[in-house]
Amino acid sequence: MTAIGWTSEVPDTAGMAEAVRCTHCGRVYDLDTVTKEPAMVDRHRSGATKWWAAPCCGEHVDNRGDGPRAWRLVGDYVRLDRS
Numbered sequence: 001m002t003a004i005g006w007t008s009e010v011p012d013t014a015g016m017a018e019a020v021r022c023t024h025c026g027r028v029y030d031l032d033t034v035t036k037e038p039a040m041v042d043r044h045r046s047g048a049t050k051w052w053a054a055p056c057c058g059e060h061v062d063n064r065g066d067g068p069r070a071w072r073l074v075g076d077y078v079r080l081d082r083s
Protein backbone atom coordinates (compact mmCIF):
# COMPACT_ATOMS: atom_id res chain seq x y z
CA MET A 1 0.00 0.00 0.00
CA THR A 2 2.52 2.55 1.09
CA ALA A 3 5.58 3.32 -0.91
CA ILE A 4 7.69 3.83 2.19
CA GLY A 5 6.76 1.58 5.07
CA TRP A 6 7.77 2.50 8.58
CA THR A 7 7.40 -0.61 10.63
CA SER A 8 9.66 -2.78 12.69
CA GLU A 9 10.17 -5.00 9.69
CA VAL A 10 10.83 -2.30 7.15
CA PRO A 11 13.27 0.17 8.63
CA ASP A 12 13.18 3.78 7.59
CA THR A 13 16.37 4.22 5.65
CA ALA A 14 15.33 7.38 3.88
CA GLY A 15 18.19 9.83 3.69
CA MET A 16 20.76 7.24 4.61
CA ALA A 17 23.65 6.89 2.23
CA GLU A 18 24.66 3.45 3.46
CA ALA A 19 21.90 2.02 5.59
CA VAL A 20 22.91 -1.05 7.59
CA ARG A 21 21.34 -3.13 10.32
CA CYS A 22 23.49 -3.81 13.34
CA THR A 23 23.72 -7.54 14.03
CA HIS A 24 24.48 -6.87 17.70
CA CYS A 25 21.34 -4.98 18.60
CA GLY A 26 19.25 -5.07 15.43
CA ARG A 27 18.99 -1.32 15.02
CA VAL A 28 19.63 0.57 11.82
CA TYR A 29 22.21 3.26 11.25
CA ASP A 30 23.94 5.04 8.42
CA LEU A 31 27.38 3.68 7.72
CA ASP A 32 28.23 6.90 5.96
CA THR A 33 27.96 8.93 9.16
CA VAL A 34 30.26 6.92 11.40
CA THR A 35 33.93 7.71 11.83
CA LYS A 36 35.93 4.76 10.61
CA GLU A 37 39.48 4.00 11.68
CA PRO A 38 41.92 1.74 9.87
CA ALA A 39 42.23 -1.61 11.60
CA MET A 40 45.88 -2.19 12.31
CA VAL A 41 45.33 -5.91 12.70
CA ASP A 42 44.75 -6.19 9.00
CA ARG A 43 47.70 -4.40 7.48
CA HIS A 44 48.39 -7.16 5.01
CA ARG A 45 45.14 -6.33 3.30
CA SER A 46 46.23 -2.84 2.38
CA GLY A 47 44.12 -1.14 5.00
CA ALA A 48 40.88 -2.33 3.53
CA THR A 49 39.59 -3.21 6.95
CA LYS A 50 38.14 -0.44 9.08
CA TRP A 51 36.58 -0.50 12.51
CA TRP A 52 34.28 1.86 14.33
CA ALA A 53 31.97 2.13 17.28
CA ALA A 54 28.40 1.46 16.28
CA PRO A 55 26.26 4.54 17.03
CA CYS A 56 23.36 2.35 18.08
CA CYS A 57 24.92 0.22 20.83
CA GLY A 58 28.58 1.22 21.01
CA GLU A 59 29.88 -2.16 19.94
CA HIS A 60 33.23 -2.07 18.22
CA VAL A 61 32.53 -3.41 14.79
CA ASP A 62 34.43 -3.76 11.55
CA ASN A 63 33.77 -4.29 7.88
CA ARG A 64 35.40 -7.68 7.55
CA GLY A 65 32.03 -9.30 6.88
CA ASP A 66 31.22 -6.91 4.09
CA GLY A 67 31.92 -6.75 0.38
CA PRO A 68 33.77 -8.98 -2.06
CA ARG A 69 36.74 -9.29 0.29
CA ALA A 70 34.63 -10.46 3.19
CA TRP A 71 36.20 -13.25 5.17
CA ARG A 72 34.00 -13.36 8.23
CA LEU A 73 31.06 -15.70 8.07
CA VAL A 74 28.84 -13.36 10.04
CA GLY A 75 29.52 -9.67 9.83
CA ASP A 76 28.84 -6.95 12.37
CA TYR A 77 26.10 -5.50 10.21
CA VAL A 78 23.92 -6.27 7.23
CA ARG A 79 23.55 -3.86 4.39
CA LEU A 80 20.03 -2.74 3.63
CA ASP A 81 20.78 -0.79 0.48
CA ARG A 82 21.59 -3.81 -1.63
CA SER A 83 19.50 -6.83 -0.83
Ligand SMILES: [Zn+2]
Binds near residue numbers: 024025054056
Ligand atom coordinates in the same frame (compact mmCIF):
# COMPACT_ATOMS: atom_id res chain seq x y z
ZN1 LIG B 1 24.04 -1.92 17.51
